[in-house]
Amino acid sequence: MLFASCSRDVFDEYYGRPDYLEDPIYQQLDVRGNFKNFLVLIEKAGYKDILSKSGYWTIFAPNDEAFTKYFQEQNISDVSKIDDATASKIVKYALVYNAFREDQLSDYQSGQGWVKDNAFRRRTAYYDGFQNKIIDGTPRVIVDANRNGAYVIGDYNNKYVTYFTDEHFAAANLSSADFNYFYPTSDYTGFNLFEGKVKEADIIAENGIIHEVDKVSLPLLSIGQYLEQDSEKSNSKYSLFRSILENNLVSYVFNENVKASYYNFTGKTDDVYVKFYNPSLVFSPNNENYIKQADNDGQSDAYTLIVPENAPLQTFVNQVLLKHYTSLDKLPLYVFQDFVNAHMVQNAVWPSKATSYDNGVGEDLRFDFNSDITDKKILSNGFFYGTNKVQKSNLFYSVYTSAYLDPNYMLATRLFNDGSGIKEMVSNIRGKFVLFLPSDSLLRSLGFDYDVNSSIWVYTNPTTQQRITAGPARARLYRVLYNCIVATPNGELDNIMTTSGIIRTGDLDFPGEYIKWNNGKIFAAGNEEKGTQVTITGKDIQQNGVTYYIDNIPQFAEDPQGKKIKALAGVAGSQFSAFYNYLKNSTLYNAATDAIQGVALGTSYTFIIPNNAAIAQAKLDGVLPASDNPALQGDKDKVADFISFHILVDKTASDDGLTTGQFETLRKDGLGEKTYVNVASTSGTLSFRDLNSMRTANYVKAQSNNLADRSLIHLVDNYLKLPE
Structure with a gap:
């Protein structure tokens, strides 16, 4: 007994609460x-x-x-x-x-x-846990999503x-002004x-x-709860925004596991629903956690929602969203997704640094935080700003908008939105563009469609009824629509109805093909090939340019470039004929198809064609054989080299100043090495120079800029000499 007593004393002394420990x-x-x-x-x-x-x-x-x-x-x-x-x-x-x-x-x-x-x-x-709500007139037990677009059992969505603190403010380059922006009557x-x-x-x-x-x-309200509380007021400021959000981007999903948890917690057997916001949103306004990529990431950041008041939002709805729709419930889902994301930021937006954040569609915030913000709140899961204006999103004020918000142009919009990059290009309100916009009915009449049941593009040739689907059909429509986009930084097509010219489609980073215009009509290479034209039927002026509505499409050419050269040479008195006579008899030319060896359809080229006098000089100089149909193999090789050296590969040069520098030709030397020609272009001038004799060939403007498949064919006043 004595031993046991001593052991207990030792145990208590060793494991007992230390005297130095502070009270609980x-x-x-x-x-x-x-x-x-x-x-x-x-x-x-x-x-x-x-x-x-x-x-x-x-x-x-x-x-x-x-x-x-x-x-x-x-x-x-x-x-x-x-x-x-x-x-x-x-x-x-x-x-x-x-x-x-x-x-x-x-x-x-x-x-x-x-x-x-x-x-x-x-x-x-x-x-908050389980909540009793009336949803569409029906009492329901709900829980809020605890992830963005998802729910995880066992996470209680703690606020x-x-x-x-001075330490965080210093590290984040914030100041007391950021604190007082939210709490103007309190001292930091x-x-x-x-x-x-x-x-x-x-x-x-x-x-x-x-x-x-x-x-x-x-406990503070979440962003979602703050909107809900406001909407219940007779003088609600944000009820229109919330109705857009709740009516289109919210779902209530029954969850058996959550129901079991509810029963264990309350003993009640009601069905329980999880309130989800559309997973396309950059955050769920009812999610108290942050992104949850790491367990504690909510310590270092939060969400921001910027909500326009009812009056400016109603004006925006009437003038922009419903310009071509009769009511909000007719709009496609992606419009609501983009609109709300344009007012969301997946970061805590501090007022002093508002210009450094991007919204959920990748744009800068276009609000003046000194004059446009009428309400500011720090809430349990982020920052809330009420505002007297709508985010001036690219999506709603650009030429892209003309298709995006009009049900008559949903085929074009679908392709713009499917990762093609077109949406990002033409919705950039800091650029300037012209968009030639074909309607759904026009595209369908020309064989293009989208099979929603199979989620694939379809093209049926109107003449042969041959049908292609999926990638090839999409690629065909993509090329057509890319020919409908023109970067116009200097308003080059502002007077399209009364002027004429040639212009390159696409943008500077990804050039497209060349098209021509003439007094309200446009032509691509395929239109010239088929004898068709595109007439402008109307226009829609947007912040970054003009959308022109059209009655046909700028079609791309499907004939080889050799056929176009043949046609140019066939005109009486043609200055292309001498060059063509050498071409048609050369080893490069396929007389049955008009294809030129090494020149592939769908690839960009520039054809530099010396005029008849320049070809005659080349013969005198011994650069070309005297006969345009030589018998000797050496002379045939000389002709093939001459022709190849006058074709630029993967580059289309015109007299617009967009293409200058040294570019590869189709001709390879005896060792298989590339050869190059120098291009000089300004607005209204175009010349080519070889790097051997430094001969310069200037384009003959009146007979140049001829359209072919992704190519331009120019007549020049001299020939270029191959490297020795």
């Missing part, structure tokens, strides 16, 4: 004497026992001064008037998981370790608190919890750390 949180608050009201709420909430034992908490404890202000704000006499449910909210929202000193709160607990001074938020013990002290001051930090307890605050904080 509850006892610390009790001893300090200025947390009497908060202690009452802790007991009402059932947290006395939890906070009196071991644990690992941070608690932002409101002192009695804070409660005196709270009683006045709530028009109640004392703490006894606070019910148990409210007590629980206040206590749980004051509790942060894990113990953090003031100097640790500004650090982000990333999966790779602590990131110094990169945090301004922490997850609390409070969550966050936001605090402001270097350590604030929301608008409240931390009166004393780092009160050490056995089971955590206490920070004394002078403000009582009830």
